[in-house]
Amino acid sequence: MSTKMGRKINEGSSAEVFEWENDEKIIKLAKNKKRHQSMLTEYLNSQVAWDNGVSVPQPFGLVDVDGRPGIIFERIYGETLMERFVNQKGFNYEDVARITAKILSETHGKKIPNIRSQREAIIYSINGANYLTNSEKKLVVDILNNIPIKEQLCHGDPNLNNILIRDNKALLIDWRHASIGNPETDLAEYILMTRYAIVPMVRQAILPRHIPSEIEYYINSIKEEIIKVFIDEYTKLSDITSEDIDSWIIPMAARRLSVGIIPKSEKEQLVGEIRRRLKIYK
Ligand SMILES: Nc1ncnc2c1ncn2[C@@H]1O[C@H](COP(=O)(O)OP(=O)(O)O)[C@@H](O)[C@H]1O
Ligand SMILES: [Mg+2]
Structure with missing residues (x-):
């Protein structure tokens, strides 16, 4: 030591x-x-x-x-956005969603070299996951390839534990998955994380205390509202539309299927969302 x-x-x-x-x-x-x-x-x-x-x-x-x-x-003296969310029992969710939108839009405003580009890595992950059929994967990759490539700085893992707040100013940590590409990847990632993973993440954050069922119920009831506030705020701060973000839900959900630490139950929900959305393409 x-x-x-x-x-x-x-x-x-x-x-x-x-x-x-x-x-x-x-x-x-x-x-x-x-x-x-x-x-x-x-x-x-x-x-x-x-x-x-x-x-x-x-x-x-x-x-x-x-x-x-x-x-x-x-060392940053402050709290993670997850700690803030949990300490306030989820009641400040609009604030949390807006802070996330703002720090991401500032990050995405940077066009910098020397970081790997993202498109090929996403396609590789989509093809590597087990949960979709080969023809579904092909369709997802075709959808992805129809989206024009951008070259903006993306964080790659914008979850609430990776945002620190010091003196009311947000900082992003954990840059291992950063890339240059389409900022909608981060936005879709945040949306899918909020929709399918926020309750287990809160549970993890308050261990070893037990998450009271009314808090779990409450968080489930505000999830879609968090997503709405996030999209409203981000689209106000940038020239990206909610349709631009929506077109990334299928590819990013398919990408999440290859992430080792995501549990099977969440992956099955992601497959459900992908298949519902793919229907209009068939
Ligand atoms: N620079 C820092 N200053 C203070 N706390 C930090 C700092 N970096 C990380 N932490 C704390 O450690 C936690 C884990 O760090 P993180 O880089 O996200 O690790 P992991 O890659 O395992 O997710 C963060 O959620 C935060 O609470
Ligand atoms: Mg982290």
Whole structure:
């Protein structure tokens, strides 16, 4: 164990976060020792985002602690948007949706090189998932290929645990899935996450406390409203329309089918949404 490492602050699905050296830095340490490549990618993406004025914690470097790859970042004193949402029992959902729309629209305003382009990776994921038939996959890829390519900075995983709030200003963390491409990918991802994954994410956030069923019921009842506020706010801040966003729901839902940590029950719901939407194309 490194002497520079302090108390554990938090963790996500892929990493643990500890104090580092002093009270101004943290280390994000991969849970899996084999994650050197993805930590390097995250570090380089974060550096490019920082260099281009995106609202992110400053990255300081890559290190190795007991064989685990880690990244040193500026420590952000604040809360995640998920913590804010949970602490206020979901009652500030409009605020949460607007903050997310704003930080994403600012990020998408950047056109920067040196980050991988996204289209091929999405097609690769769609073709790699098991839940759709080959002809359905082909249809989804055709739909995707009919959408003109854009070249904007996309985050790739805009969930509420990846947005930190400090002094009412949002910062985006966790840049491992960043790419250059169509910003609607982030928007569709946020919409699908809200529609199908928000309750399990809230449950995870308040562990080991038990999520009361009335809160679960309440969150389910406001999900579509969160999505509506998010789309309204984002379309106000950009020249993207709600139809532009909607055309990305099929491909991004199909892409989510290849994500390992998404449970089978959610994937079945995603397949349901894809098939309902594909009907008009057949
Ligand atoms: N720079 C930072 N300052 C303070 N807390 C952070 C910082 N980076 C991450 N965290 C905390 O650690 C959690 C997990 O970090 P994240 O980078 O999202 O890891 P994962 O890749 O596992 O999702 C975040 O939700 C946040 O609470
Ligand atoms: Mg994360």
